[in-house]
Amino acid sequence: QVHLQESGPGLVKPSETLSLTCTVSGVLISRSFWNWIRQPAGKGLEWIGRVSHSGTTNYSPSLESRVTVSLDTSKTHFTLRLNSVTAADTAVYYCARGPWASGMDVWGQGTTVTVSS
Amino acid sequence: QSLLTQPPSVSAAPGQKVTISCSGSSSNIETNPVSWYHQFPGAAPKLLIYDTNKRPSGIPDRFSGSKSGASATLVITGLQTGDEGDYSCGVWDTSLSTGLFGGGTKLTVL
Numbered sequence: 309q310v311h312l313q314e315s316g317p318g319l320v321k322p323s324e325t326l327s328l329t330c331t332v333s334g335v336l337i338s339r340s341f342w343n344w345i346r347q348p349a350g351k352g353l354e355w356i357g358r359v360s361h362s363g364t365t366n367y368s369p370s371l372e373s374r375v376t377v378s379l380d381t382s383k384t385h386f387t388l389r390l391n392s393v394t395a396a397d398t399a400v401y402y403c404a405r406g407p408w409a410s411g412m413d414v415w416g417q418g419t420t421v422t423v424s425s
Numbered sequence: 426q427s428l429l430t431q432p433p434s435v436s437a438a439p440g441q442k443v444t445i446s447c448s449g450s451s452s453n454i455e456t457n458p459v460s461w462y463h464q465f466p467g468a469a470p471k472l473l474i475y476d477t478n479k480r481p482s483g484i485p486d487r488f489s490g491s492k493s494g495a496s497a498t499l500v501i502t503g504l505q506t507g508d509e510g511d512y513s514c515g516v517w518d519t520s521l522s523t524g525l526f527g528g529g530t531k532l533t534v535l
Contacts, residue, residue, distance in 0.1 A: 343524070345526075351528075352427060352513060352526055352527065352528040352529040353462075353470065353513055353515075353526040353529070354526065355515075355523065355524035355525065355526060358524070366522060366523070366524075367523075368523050368524070369521060369522075369523055402469055402470070404470075406472075408457065408458070408460070408515065408516065408517035408524050409457070409458045409475075409476060409517070410458075410460075410475050410476060411460035411472045411474070411475030411476070411481070411515070412460070412462075412470075412472060412515075413472045413475070413481060415469040415470055415471070416469065417468075417469055418469050
């Protein structure tokens with residue numbers, strides 16, 4: 309059974325870098341796309357970006373200048389880095405598996421990140 | 426503001442049918458497969474429909490998806506109280522090279 313688990317600091321200071329890890333178990337990251345999505349409190353889902361099993365990345369244009377999604381060479385986890393954060397980056401962050409065509413079929417439970425000094 | 430437009434809320438009685446719309450454009454819904462997600466408050470989204478009209482294993486046939494032009498629709502029949510929650514559509518936008526989610530629709534089963 310495929311399982312995804314987000315981990316990382318729950319509090320990040322303004323202007324610093326948010327860094328999260330999604331640990332994948334039950335399958336090697338040798339296929340599919342691996343996504344990061346976030347959801348501010350009371351708002352809708354926002355796609356951040358993705359990395360393919362081969363390391364190819366795509367990012368939301370609104371975040372592209374600040375975001376990096378990468379695949380660990382061990383292919384057991386992938387990471388999100390978002391720099392120069394502000395309060396607007398406060399949200400629940402999810403990792404999920406899947407290309408858009410097939411839908412994201414496995415999601416992590418989500419982790420809350422607050423940007424505050 | 427999302428490029429995919431969904432009604433903020435819909436409601437219906439148990440046993441009834443509800444329709445949730447997702448309006449996009451020629452570069453997203455009209456061109457690419459649509460997926461739908463269900464989310465309980467405080468929980469992660471769950472895939473309901475993929476490739477516009479396909480159901481993952483375990484999703485009952487009370488849930489169905491379709492699209493016409495630049496609009497997609499999720500239909501839920503035989504409503505149950507357990508169907509309450511937020512429903513979001515998702516699609517890739519070819520022109521923007523980005524994934525898009527709708528703003529979400531809150532379903533209330535009266």
